[in-house]
Amino acid sequence: FTVTRKETTPFDGQKPGTSGLRKKVTVFKQPHYLHNFVQSTFNALPADKVKGATLVVSGDGRYFSKDAVQIIIKMAAANGVRRVWVGQDSLLSTPAVSAVIRERVGADGSKATGAFILTASHNPGGPHEDFGIKYNMENGGPAPEAITDNIYANTKIIKEYLIAEDLPDIDISVISVSSFSGPGGPFDVDVFDSTTDYVKLMKSIFDFKSIQKLLACPKFTFCYDALHGVAGIYAKRIFVGELGANESSLLNCTPKEDFGGGHPDPNLTYAKELVAKMGLGKLSSEHEPPEFGAAADGDADRNMILGKRFFVTPSDSVAIIAANAVDAIPYFASGLKGVARSMPTSAALDVVAKNLNLKFFEVPTGWKFFGNLMDAGLCSVCGEESFGTGSDHIREKDGIWAVLAWLSILAFKNKDKLNGEKLVTVEDIVRGHWATYGRHYYTRYDYENVDAGAAKQLMEHLVNLQSSLDNLNKAIKEIRSDVSDVAQADEFEYKDPVDGSVSKHQGIRFLFADGSRLVFRLSGTGSEGATIRVYIEQYENDSTKTGRDSQEALAPLVEVAIKLSKMEGFTGRSAPTVIT
Ligand code: VG1
Ligand code: CO
Numbered sequence: 001f002t003v004t005r006k007e008t009t010p011f012d013g014q015k016p017g018t019s020g021l022r023k024k025v026t027v028f029k030q031p032h033y034l035h036n037f038v039q040s041t042f043n044a045l046p047a048d049k050v051k052g053a054t055l056v057v058s059g060d061g062r063y064f065s066k067d068a069v070q071i072i073i074k075m076a077a078a079n080g081v082r083r084v085w086v087g088q089d090s091l092l093s094t095p096a097v098s099a100v101i102r103e104r105v106g107a108d109g110s111k112a113t114g115a116f117i118l119t120a121s122h123n124p125g126g127p128h129e130d131f132g133i134k135y136n137m138e139n140g141g142p143a144p145e146a147i148t149d150n151i152y153a154n155t156k157i158i159k160e161y162l163i164a165e166d167l168p169d170i171d172i173s174v175i176s177v178s179s180f181s182g183p184g185g186p187f188d189v190d191v192f193d194s195t196t197d198y199v200k201l202m203k204s205i206f207d208f209k210s211i212q213k214l215l216a217c218p219k220f221t222f223c224y225d226a227l228h229g230v231a232g233i234y235a236k237r238i239f240v241g242e243l244g245a246n247e248s249s250l251l252n253c254t255p256k257e258d259f260g261g262g263h264p265d266p267n268l269t270y271a272k273e274l275v276a277k278m279g280l281g282k283l284s285s286e287h288e289p290p291e292f293g294a295a296a297d298g299d300a301d302r303n304m305i306l307g308k309r310f311f312v313t314p315s316d317s318v319a320i321i322a323a324n325a326v327d328a329i330p331y332f333a334s335g336l337k338g339v340a341r342s343m344p345t346s347a348a349l350d351v352v353a354k355n356l357n358l359k360f361f362e363v364p365t366g367w368k369f370f371g372n373l374m375d376a377g378l379c380s381v382c383g384e385e386s387f388g389t390g391s392d393h394i395r396e397k398d399g400i401w402a403v404l405a406w407l408s409i410l411a412f413k414n415k416d417k418l419n420g421e422k423l424v425t426v427e428d429i430v431r432g433h434w435a436t437y438g439r440h441y442y443t444r445y446d447y448e449n450v451d452a453g454a455a456k457q458l459m460e461h462l463v464n465l466q467s468s469l470d471n472l473n474k475a476i477k478e479i480r481s482d483v484s485d486v487a488q489a490d491e492f493e494y495k496d497p498v499d500g501s502v503s504k505h506q507g508i509r510f511l512f513a514d515g516s517r518l519v520f521r522l523s524g525t526g527s528e529g530a531t532i533r534v535y536i537e538q539y540e541n542d543s544t545k546t547g548r549d550s551q552e553a554l555a556p557l558v559e560v561a562i563k564l565s566k567m568e569g570f571t572g573r574s575a576p577t578v579i580t
Contacts, residue, residue, distance in 0.1 A: 010036065017524035024128070025131045032161070058090045059090065060118070068118050069172060074165065077182055082187065086192070093399075094299040096194065096198040102140040117134050141368060170189045212244050231399055266297050289308045293305075294402075317383065346442040351437045355436075361379060364492065366524070450572075454570045455530035455532050459520065459532075465564065466489040488511040507520065534565070
């Protein structure tokens, strides 16, 4: 092949957000748009991570992925990359990409040093919906801010990109290696099986035999919904192929470019079919719900865990996994190095860390902040309130891993009960946890796609309120007299304990004297307008009061949050788009 230099001019707004660049497909389809971002990434990386390097390119299979893969292959060739690894049909879940970077060794001994992941995660897909791209590093984790800032700086000054226009399109539906020769030497494209490396890793972490026994027990019924995302191919291999679950326990496990028209976000609002099947929500059906249900987002890094007629909050989920990991999961048998959560995630994990005497870290939203801690051997298990849970087996959150962790805990708790009368249920485990550690009532209100200017004004208003604690508390008491005082109000700032880098403006916090919290953030993953997230939390350690309905228990704080922020005044919204 030959290398062509194409002239181009910068596009505005190619700044990677919480997790890469996410825009409407119509934006990505503009001539040179994707090219500019890919070239800017190559320009931002150290030369040895491009020239002669091995790169992974794949994603959740959403609309435009197939075109994007061919473009990136041609640009990689032209930029001197030695080989590109592509999952069959360009499918690899985000956690599988992380595993492939860390674990896969090519036939010639090669190892990958990075990846382009093609996903907009939980955002809908299709010609009029979202596409996304993000770069992951040699440790398997998302590029840190120093790199994403550098990519963005390059997008603003780009003048040309390199592409091998005469390289033929690669048939990515067939596992095979295609070899080419260019001006800089040989170039290979290796299309490989999307599930093998990931499945092998999962088998090295969990006791598959004990999960098999649980799933074989007629009293234990199981259900998994991939929402037509990439998780489906892993669910088939692992839950059915390896663990013996019935094919009929899988919902929506065939990946689709538009996720079947749905919103591939595993929460109580968007995973409607599963929620109904589990006996939750208005649509709940007549039949007896399964004992365990779970769902994933488009790129399979998120998870929702449900019991029969029971929802496990993601903040509780990570705390419960941490509390049981050593007993139930062989990978952690020798102990946890530490645990971490994102700032808006509830403090349920903090209480576990304290009781078990574990190192504990609170980081800003987004998985990239956990990576440094894990690389330094400081953290084993971590999680976010946004349905993200994971461990140091890779450097991304991992939806299937979380399900296997829960199945392991259930298998452990039921190991002597499989022939008995009654199984320990998901609900029993959660209620038992609250009885030991107390309960963090928790909810998140999302106001999606509000006017960006209005959202900014609302945030400024909140920051202004923080200038006087006295006035703030007066204002709050006028809204509700039955909430405790705000003891500290600030914007969260994080100093990375490993590299000393500082991240500012990571969310507006109101910390109450009784341990309650209100947090406000603007989303960094949307593609249109702004999304305001309001996180509301209250701690209760009187075990007679941990069984209340969560929305009811949180009603006073919710009222304070909405009125204090003047939500309706600024945004015109009288209700959130999504409550989780
Ligand atoms: C959201 C979540 C955050 C998560 C991020 C990426 O970010 O709040 O916790 O890490 O999505 O998840 P934001 O900035 O919109 O609040 V994924 O599964 O979309 O890559
Ligand atoms: Co995701």
